[in-house]
Amino acid sequence: MSHGWAPPAHTGRAASQQGMRRQNLALVMTTVAAHGPISRAAVADRTGLTRAAVSSLVEELNSAGLLAELAAAPSGRVGRPGRALALSAQGPAGLGLEVGVGHLGACVVDLRGEVRVWRQVAASNRNRPPSEVLAELAEVSQRAVHEAQDMRLRPIAAVLAVPGLVGDVPGTVGRAPNLGWRDVAASELWSQELPLEVENEANLGALAELWQGAAATDFIHVSAAAGIGAALVVGGRLFRGARGFAGELGHMPVRPDGPACACGAHGCLEQYAGEEAVLRQAGLVRTEDAVHRLADRARDGDRRVLAALERAGRALGTTLAGAVNLVDPAAVVLGGAYAELGDWLLPVIRQELTARTLRPWQPEALLVSALGRRGPLLGAGMAAIRRIVEDPAVLRS
Amino acid sequence: MSHGWAPPAHTGRAASQQGMRRQNLALVMTTVAAHGPISRAAVADRTGLTRAAVSSLVEELNSAGLLAELAAAPSGRVGRPGRALALSAQGPAGLGLEVGVGHLGACVVDLRGEVRVWRQVAASNRNRPPSEVLAELAEVSQRAVHEAQDMRLRPIAAVLAVPGLVGDVPGTVGRAPNLGWRDVAASELWSQELPLEVENEANLGALAELWQGAAATDFIHVSAAAGIGAALVVGGRLFRGARGFAGELGHMPVRPDGPACACGAHGCLEQYAGEEAVLRQAGLVRTEDAVHRLADRARDGDRRVLAALERAGRALGTTLAGAVNLVDPAAVVLGGAYAELGDWLLPVIRQELTARTLRPWQPEALLVSALGRRGPLLGAGMAAIRRIVEDPAVLRS
Known part of the structure; x- marks a missing residue:
């Protein structure tokens, strides 16, 4: 009878004060993402959190550069309208990268999920050495990042779309037959500072459809x-x-x-x-x-x-x-x-x-x-930024 | 960009003190289910809860008749061994029911997931009026419940396995072609006091396999x-x-x-x-x-x-x-x-x-x-009791 006991649906660990705060940070962030611009009072209404709790959570999200305060928003309540909250259009951003059989791509997506930089270049990557492919991709990426920096965007995570299977070790490509890749440690060949995650292009195309389609x-x-x-x-x-x-x-x-x-x-x-x-x-x-x-x-x-x-x-x-x-x-x-x-x-x-x-x-x-063929690169950029919105506490570490 | 925002993985609502207690009751209960007999200290170790919290949660579970205290258990610690916790073999139980094409069945499963009563009778149910089928099932069920009561078991929920599709309205069978049933309100035809839930036999067979296979x-x-x-x-x-x-x-x-x-x-x-x-x-x-x-x-x-x-x-x-x-x-x-x-x-x-x-x-x-053909009825009995173990707070209401 010890067989098959699943943990309670919501968690595998004991609920703790720290876990609660993390959960509530995410709740405020996703509420602003889904319904912003939105007043603090409306966030409290939608989430069931007290207004004091919302204020404290918003303060932490603000200081991490994740929220922007807009001009006064109609609150539907009597009294002085509060400043409306929205996801920031500056600061933390996601870098999407793509190695296709016939092209390379880089894009930068802001916290709101908007594409701010989009670059694709033709390239013949079939059976080309992975180090060469990734070196050229790094150049495309750097140009995209510079362009983003001019808009006061700061990419904090990168996701690479590949036409193949992700390897067992994080950051590696297991097999990409159309590129001729086998067991390529992409994140090691990646000379840039940002942490690089590798994901299958079909998965990212599906995620782009989920998020924007x-x-x-x-x-x-x-x-x-x-x-x-x-x-x-x-x-x-x-x-x-x-x-x-x-x-x-x-x-x-x-x-x-x-x-x-x-x-x-x-x-x-x-x-x-x-x-x-x-x-x-x-x-x-x-x-x-x-x-x-x-x-x-x-x-x-x-x-x-x-x-x-x-x-x-x-x-x-x-x-x-x-x-x-x-x-x-x-x-x-x-x-x-x-x-x-x-x-x-x-x-x-x-x-x-x-x-x-x-x-x-x-x-x-x-x-x-x-989205047509834009899906995988778009999905890569959005995936890079999306986990911050869904769990802002990851920025703390 | 308001599209597709999923709530944080762990919850859709604000975390609250009440929600935390409910979550932790479930955590203690499933920990005892998976690892019992187990001491309070070991529950605290496995869950990350304090020993004081475990004691308070155990007290609530005890008073609901969900836990049993066994003789002293070796704790691996210095000092007087505590009494070990296990799921109760008496009290709240699940009633499984089955309407097959050629048989009827009823079983009673205790909190530990053990089958305590098992009754199956041959019956020709093809194209037989549903009210007649359920009336005969009620007789089989009553005998099973009486037998369970003699063992100080108290069925608190019933699940009925049917060879067909569950209807849109809870407690109904949408279509069971091999029985000749269409839109049958099984729970309304069910004369017994226990709330009746209807589930497809293949689903219950799979759950029995999950839980016991x-x-x-x-x-x-x-x-x-x-x-x-x-x-x-x-x-x-x-x-x-x-x-x-x-x-x-x-x-x-x-x-x-x-x-x-x-x-x-x-x-x-x-x-x-x-x-x-x-x-x-x-x-x-x-x-x-x-x-x-x-x-x-x-x-x-x-x-x-x-x-x-x-x-x-x-x-x-x-x-x-x-x-x-x-x-x-x-x-x-x-x-x-x-x-x-x-x-x-x-x-x-x-x-x-x-x-x-x-x-x-x-x-x-x-x-x-x-499990062979025992799967669906076994799954029905276990499903009836299982949700109590996974979320003991439902007994409060």
């Missing part, structure tokens, strides 16, 4: 870059699975005896809806602008291209219907290259979802991301 | 009764999905153009591994003991039966591989009738999992449940 807090995000990247967002958080491998939609079987896949299995989704498979079916060769050419030809009515997209859409629809039956998300979002091919994919995927989901599925619950 | 806190549980029931357990909790429909493994597509399914789609897993499909392939008719006959004939080497089980195993393996790629559980558990057919299903499913999962998958991570 139209989808709710529970959805499957599926995007195509060199491979098929998917991520599950559950209750407003990334769902990583027991070992951190969740979201391998690209290797769900479409037909048990379908074409052989590079992974060793047969009939995986990637063999129907992966970039390479679609281009092969469409009779096109792989180039950096292949997706644009696919869209152009589909628009021109090229039958072979249309047939390749229909085949991809059917396979995506079948697989997504299985995924919907299994995890019951509120929405499915097509991102990355799929977003650019939505005109042709969407109707076919919707047909399959309608036919194959056991529970009623509204066609509108399949969305095309408005 | 060999699997860890993250697994997929798949069982066969009249249909295919599956449930996801994530982080020690049922994963219900955004709308409460998660776990429909039986309608994940195996072959997009496979046999027509009752759900309207084609090639669903149920058409390969559902009871009806397996019996049809095996050339057997459906009876209550069909699974035993399948096993007997397989043991005798009946080729048609062996082929039917192989076909079912391949389909289960393909589907489970897709599910593993998507949600990355630590284990997959076969329960219900599948557990009894494990000898023939297990090797084939393991082959498919090994061939089709992208990340290394250990054969031992596919388990056969030791």
Whole structure:
């Protein structure tokens, strides 16, 4: 009977005064983030904290440079209006970085989640030495940071988006086949001062969608870059699975005896809806602008291209219907290259979802991301700043 | 930018003194559940609470009849050993109830999670009026409750396992096709005093496995009764999905153009591994003991039966591989009738999992449940008592 006792849902430790203050700092910060500009009195109303407690918490957040006080805000109460609180547009900021197969990127996001600096440069990173890639990325990053400093922004954490698997050791890339990377200690090769965290680009694309997109807090995000990247967002958080491998939609079987896949299995989704498979079916060769050419030809009515997209859409629809039956998300979002091919994919995927989901599925619950290929870099910048907002006490250490 | 702000992970409300006490009551209770018999000093060590706080919390739990004090326990400390704490074997208990297609069941589980009363009776419930079914269940239940009272156990909550979907309104069954039930207000038809909660049998089978079985806190549980029931357990909790429909493994597509399914789609897993499909392939008719006959004939080497089980195993393996790629559980558990057919299903499913999962998958991570068909009723009884252990403050109201 000692088996399976979970700690109480809210915490694994004893509640303490210190823990309470940390929790309440976060509560005030997220309340201002969600509802600001907002008066101290309204923060107290929304949180159930006393006004004295709110004042003390706000003072600490102010002195860490996290809040800004705006001009008088209407409080809806009798008496002198208080100054309204908002997240600061200066000070602590997040640095997003991206290594793509064909480009490098850096962005700076302020506490409010607004992108203040955005830089992307073309680069041929396939099979290029990681140290060289990261050295060039450092240059792009430094220019972005200088530009941010001119706006009185101070990046305090960096997140790097990579088209591959994060390694077991923090700050490392385990495998990124399209870059030719294997066990690369990115954070060690990173010459800059900021702590660097590495994250999979599909996960960051999904987070960007969560934070800035139209989808709710529970959805499957599926995007195509060199491979098929998917991520599950559950209750407003990334769902990583027991070992951190969740979201391998690209290797769900479409037909048990379908074409052989590079992974060793047969009939995986990637063999129907992966970039390479679609281009092969469409009779096109792989180039950096292949997706644009696919869209152009589909628009021109090229039958072979249309047939390749229909085949991809059917396979995506079948697989997504299985995924919907299994995890019951509120929405499915097509991102990355799929977003650019939505005109042709969407109707076919919707047909399959309608036919194959056991529970009623509204066609509108399949969305095309408005972020397109900006998702991963945007997600990286936002992830870097977001944890400060959700737990401001981390700045103390 | 007001979009997507999640409350801090640990709470949605301001931390309060009252909330802290509730949290700490739960912490002491779950610590005793996991590690008892245990001294007050050891509870203080494990939880980080002061000994004075532990004493006060223990006093409240004691007076609610939730803890028992045993004889002196070795504390590993110098001085007089304190009396050890354990969950009480008397007093508050949980009542589990089950309506199956061919049986009714009631059980009483004490706070320690031990089954003290277990009653199952055969009954032909297919297309029988719900009021009649529940009236007979009430008789079975009353006998079980009386038996429990003789052991000084007092059931304080009841959970009913049904082979169907829980309705939107608490206490109702939405659809249970194998019973012929549709929108049945079970808790209204329930004449007994105890509050009745309704839950899907597959969910309860998975919870029983979590609480008493060999699997860890993250697994997929798949069982066969009249249909295919599956449930996801994530982080020690049922994963219900955004709308409460998660776990429909039986309608994940195996072959997009496979046999027509009752759900309207084609090639669903149920058409390969559902009871009806397996019996049809095996050339057997459906009876209550069909699974035993399948096993007997397989043991005798009946080729048609062996082929039917192989076909079912391949389909289960393909589907489970897709599910593993998507949600990355630590284990997959076969329960219900599948557990009894494990000898023939297990090797084939393991082959498919090994061939089709992208990340290394250990054969031992596919388990056969030791609970067999006892799972749902056991899970119902444990669910009824478990929430008291995890949040003892609910007894106050």
